[in-house]
Amino acid sequence: MVFWITQVALHVLRGNLSVVYTYVSDYANGPWGSLFIAGTMVHGIGNLAIAVGLGSALAPVRAVHAARAGVMLFVAAALGLFVAAIFPTDPAEGPPTFTGLVHGLAASGSFAVEFVALILLAVAFRADAAWRSYFRVSLVVTVTAGITLAWLLLAINLDWPPGLPERSALLAFTGWEFATAVLLARDSRPPESARHAPEPRRASG
Numbered sequence: 001m002v003f004w005i006t007q008v009a010l011h012v013l014r015g016n017l018s019v020v021y022t023y024v025s026d027y028a029n030g031p032w033g034s035l036f037i038a039g040t041m042v043h044g045i046g047n048l049a050i051a052v053g054l055g056s057a058l059a060p061v062r063a064v065h066a067a068r069a070g071v072m073l074f075v076a077a078a079l080g081l082f083v084a085a086i087f088p089t090d091p092a093e094g095p096p097t098f099t100g101l102v103h104g105l106a107a108s109g110s111f112a113v114e115f116v117a118l119i120l121l122a123v124a125f126r127a128d129a130a131w132r133s134y135f136r137v138s139l140v141v142t143v144t145a146g147i148t149l150a151w152l153l154l155a156i157n158l159d160w161p162p163g164l165p166e167r168s169a170l171l172a173f174t175g176w177e178f179a180t181a182v183l184l185a186r187d188s189r190p191p192e193s194a195r196h197a198p199e200p201r202r203a204s205g
Contacts, residue, residue, distance in 0.1 A: 046177070125138050
């Protein structure tokens with residue numbers, strides 16, 4: 001949520017940048033660039049917290065290999081956000097630089113790795129009775145994330161304006177993150193888990 005608060009603020013403060021023709025990373029260059037960097041860093045920290053919560057909550061599931069792989073990839077994607085924040089993108093009017101190359105690889109890699117993580121975590125959710133009620137929501141958001149990510153890749157390769165597809169992908173991915181974080185915050189597992197807990201035995205005598 002902090003990430004989107006900073007994004008909304010930047011869209012207002014930097015109204016000269018087109019939401020159609022520019023990447024959100026372009027806000028790192030120029031006035032208020034530190035606000036973008038701070039928001040991206042907080043985004044990475046939040047995703048690491050989600051990974052820790054999922055690692056604990058999904059430890060006993062039957063699809064343990066999918067859960068572990070999903071959590072590890074989610075961590076890798078979060079680390080990619082830190083790299084993308086530390087290495088800002090190149091200014092639109094400037095020549096390509098090593099810093100810009102690192103940023104591009106980190107940002108695109110973070111998208112791709114997190115998408116695979118979401119697929120694996122959906123498998124883990126389906127295998128756990130406590131998380132099964134969240135499976136369908138997770139799957140719908142994951143499919144949406146995949147569609148928007150494909151749209152972004154097409155825009156990049158076909159030289160279409162990248163602004164809207166990138167923002168759509170960010171909305172899908174962060175929507176999944178927010179919904180998952182809410183469930184984890186409620187007690188590390190969805191409420192359904194309480195209904196499946198065994199009732200304590202009554203003392204005899």
